[in-house]
Amino acid sequence: MHDVSHGPVAAAAFSDEERAAVYKAIYSRRDVRDQFLPRPVPDEVLMRLLDAAHHAPSVGFMQPWNFILIRDEARKAQVHRAFMRANDEAKGLFTDERQALYASLKLEGIRNAPVNLCITCDRTRGGKVVLGRTHNRQMDVYSTVCAVQNLWLTARAEGIGVGWVSIYHDQDMRHILGIPDHVEIIAYLCIGYADELYDAPELEIRGWRKRLPLEGLIFEEEWQRSAISSDPPRPDPATGLPATRSTCD
Amino acid sequence: MHDVSHGPVAAAAFSDEERAAVYKAIYSRRDVRDQFLPRPVPDEVLMRLLDAAHHAPSVGFMQPWNFILIRDEARKAQVHRAFMRANDEAKGLFTDERQALYASLKLEGIRNAPVNLCITCDRTRGGKVVLGRTHNRQMDVYSTVCAVQNLWLTARAEGIGVGWVSIYHDQDMRHILGIPDHVEIIAYLCIGYADELYDAPELEIRGWRKRLPLEGLIFEEEWQRSAISSDPPRPDPATGLPATRSTCD
Numbered sequence: 349m350h351d352v353s354h355g356p357v358a359a360a361a362f363s364d365e366e367r368a369a370v371y372k373a374i375y376s377r378r379d380v381r382d383q384f385l386p387r388p389v390p391d392e393v394l395m396r397l398l399d400a401a402h403h404a405p406s407v408g409f410m411q412p413w414n415f416i417l418i419r420d421e422a423r424k425a426q427v428h429r430a431f432m433r434a435n436d437e438a439k440g441l442f443t444d445e446r447q448a449l450y451a452s453l454k455l456e457g458i459r460n461a462p463v464n465l466c467i468t469c470d471r472t473r474g475g476k477v478v479l480g481r482t483h484n485r486q487m488d489v490y491s492t493v494c495a496v497q498n499l500w501l502t503a504r505a506e507g508i509g510v511g512w513v514s515i516y517h518d519q520d521m522r523h524i525l526g527i528p529d530h531v532e533i534i535a536y537l538c539i540g541y542a543d544e545l546y547d548a549p550e551l552e553i554r555g556w557r558k559r560l561p562l563e564g565l566i567f568e569e570e571w572q573r574s575a576i577s578s579d580p581p582r583p584d585p586a587t588g589l590p591a592t593r594s595t596c597d
Numbered sequence: 598m599h600d601v602s603h604g605p606v607a608a609a610a611f612s613d614e615e616r617a618a619v620y621k622a623i624y625s626r627r628d629v630r631d632q633f634l635p636r637p638v639p640d641e642v643l644m645r646l647l648d649a650a651h652h653a654p655s656v657g658f659m660q661p662w663n664f665i666l667i668r669d670e671a672r673k674a675q676v677h678r679a680f681m682r683a684n685d686e687a688k689g690l691f692t693d694e695r696q697a698l699y700a701s702l703k704l705e706g707i708r709n710a711p712v713n714l715c716i717t718c719d720r721t722r723g724g725k726v727v728l729g730r731t732h733n734r735q736m737d738v739y740s741t742v743c744a745v746q747n748l749w750l751t752a753r754a755e756g757i758g759v760g761w762v763s764i765y766h767d768q769d770m771r772h773i774l775g776i777p778d779h780v781e782i783i784a785y786l787c788i789g790y791a792d793e794l795y796d797a798p799e800l801e802i803r804g805w806r807k808r809l810p811l812e813g814l815i816f817e818e819e820w821q822r823s824a825i826s827s828d829p830p831r832p833d834p835a836t837g838l839p840a841t842r843s844t845c846d
């Protein structure tokens with residue numbers, strides 16, 4: 349038998365070192381706009397990133413994604429023009445004091461990054477009825493975003509920076525890349541080796557917005573029942589006894 | 598000065614061992630439905646997972662997510678009933694031959710998993726105009742999905758299984774958890790230690806759907822220009838010369 353049978357394997361925790369590496373990828377990952385090096389990304393590295401993306405969870409095992417690699421300078425220039433058009437519109441939407449700061453931010457690395465990558469979601473791939481998408485039509489889109497995040501984290505581990513460009517008109521990008529109507533554009537990524545990364549999100553460092561305290565984002569059992577509330581514990585609906593509060597409090 | 602100044606840090610690739618750990622998390626992550634152990638998840642571990650989620654990329658550093666932890670048995674039972682109602686409807690949507698297979702699949706671990714977690718997206722958090730969301734209103738939703746995937750991968754490293762339940766009516770879940778209209782429900786997750794994981798996606802093992810070959814999902818420069826196409830290379834629009842094909846071909 350060459351065909352190895354599939355079966356359950358141990359679900360053990362990783363070693364401390366392995367676990368630390370996963371957290372390191374998550375905590376040191378950045379949205380890279382301005383630090384791309386011209387050094388080419390070898391195809392074998394790129395294929396590792398795409399294969400990691402391809403192993404994202406997908407609703408009904410639909411695997412709805414496609415990966416369009418853009419390396420041609422003329423096409424990158426087209427995409428950059430589409431970004432510029434939208435970004436000029438975007439600037440005008442902020443109040444005066446924010447406008448100057450907005451204008452000073454570099455929000456894309458389209459031409460500097462050696463590889464651009466458009467990740468799409470083919471809404472028709474699994475047929476009309478897809479297991480797990482019957483009651484939430486967006487699940488295939490969410491699967492595709494998981495693929496983006498897989499790629500982003502493995503890129504960090506490979507020393508490769510990724511920036512997500514979201515400022516363009518959908519119709520412009522669709523036209524430039526020839527994307528048909530049944531396919532949704534999820535992410536346009538700039539990819540390349542980077543020499544340096546910020547040690548916190550650039551928008552935090554530049555004073556655009558602060559990191560929110562995690563504790564305030566956590567609720568227990570229902571919306572806005574705060575885990576750090578000083579309210580007396582409500583009775584447990586099952587037992588009628590005061591609920592035991594978790595030490596997450 | 599106690600305030601450490603933020604600045605650029607080296608963007609070096611991880612060591613081989615660290616890099617392997619990140620890929621291991623991605624390749625061994627599974628959607629867990631039926632292998633949850635009753636062993637409680639310690640609060641400090643849960644907080645590590647939530648903090649990893651909180652360090653996902655977010656558009657305009659909006660951090661639009663909230664985390665609702667559900668541990669109360671009565672509330673889990675309510676959620677399970679919402680799942681059952683939707684799942685009965687879902688079954689009827691498949692053709693006869695698929696219906697039997699569908700009915701045999703366990704698609705949730707709501708009551709078995711010691712912790713359930715609803716991850717939401719507050720569409721109003723950054724005000725009306727959010728940097729990077731001006732031309733794609735869904736970017737905050739995508740940020741929240743990145744948080745889900747961060748949590749899922751760190752859970753794998755901690756030996757904790759995660760299952761994403763998507764079969765319920767949005768209105769039912771909204772009612773059970775008291776979620777207001779301006780907040781979107783993105784994911785309902787079942788979380789707990791697992792003793793075993795499948796070594797491939799369960800839907801693949803059970804014959805629901807096969808993994809697609811990665812090569813067929815990759816295009817170059819535009820939709821459906823295949824990287825493994827035997828078409829003659831088109832002229833480079835910038836130089837007029839035949840384009841150099843990458844060794845991704």
